[in-house]
Amino acid sequence: MEQPRRIATFSELIDHQPVHAEVNGLDLVITRFDDKLSVLYGRCLHRGALMSDGHVSGDDLICGLHGWDYRLDSSVSAYNNSEVLHKFSAKIEDDGVWVDEAEINSYLEKHPNPLRGISTWGSMPTPTRKIPSPLPAISRSSPKTD
Numbered sequence: 001m002e003q004p005r006r007i008a009t010f011s012e013l014i015d016h017q018p019v020h021a022e023v024n025g026l027d028l029v030i031t032r033f034d035d036k037l038s039v040l041y042g043r044c045l046h047r048g049a050l051m052s053d054g055h056v057s058g059d060d061l062i063c064g065l066h067g068w069d070y071r072l073d074s075s076v077s078a079y080n081n082s083e084v085l086h087k088f089s090a091k092i093e094d095d096g097v098w099v100d101e102a103e104i105n106s107y108l109e110k111h112p113n114p115l116r117g118i119s120t121w122g123s124m125p126t127p128t129r130k131i132p133s134p135l136p137a138i139s140r141s142s143p144k145t146d
């Protein structure tokens with residue numbers, strides 16, 4: 001790592017519970033799973049919700065708003081393999097969780113954080129994944145009055 005930066009204490013992480021971290025304005029989600037670690041971009045690709053508000057189900061990190069999934073190990077969605085949260089290199093050392101600040105800064109240069117300082121997700125682009133819609137509307141034609 002070019003610029004190691006400690007973002008959490010590994011022994012304090014609860015197994016399979018996502019936790020938020022921020023480095024230079026970039027949201028990250030840290031998840032301990034057994035003795036392994038996942039550090040991913042912390043905003044959902046659907047509408048930008050914080051992934052740390054989600055939960056783990058099996059091998060997947062699930063967004064808390066509408067259920068988009070990302071594998072903890074690969075960061076790829078099992079539902080749609082084209083949906084991938086960026087995975088950052090991370091290591092556990094001296095009970096710390098470390099990321100490379102240089103890698104994060106490089107990521108920020110290529111992907112300026114559109115949600116920096118924003119706490120809502122309503123202005124994000126329209127989702128590309130089809131979300132099950134409610135039942136079709138029932139026609140409201142006038143009743144026959146013969």
Ligand code: FES
Nearest residue numbers: 044046047063066
């Ligand atoms: S914002 Fe994550 S699934 Fe909708």
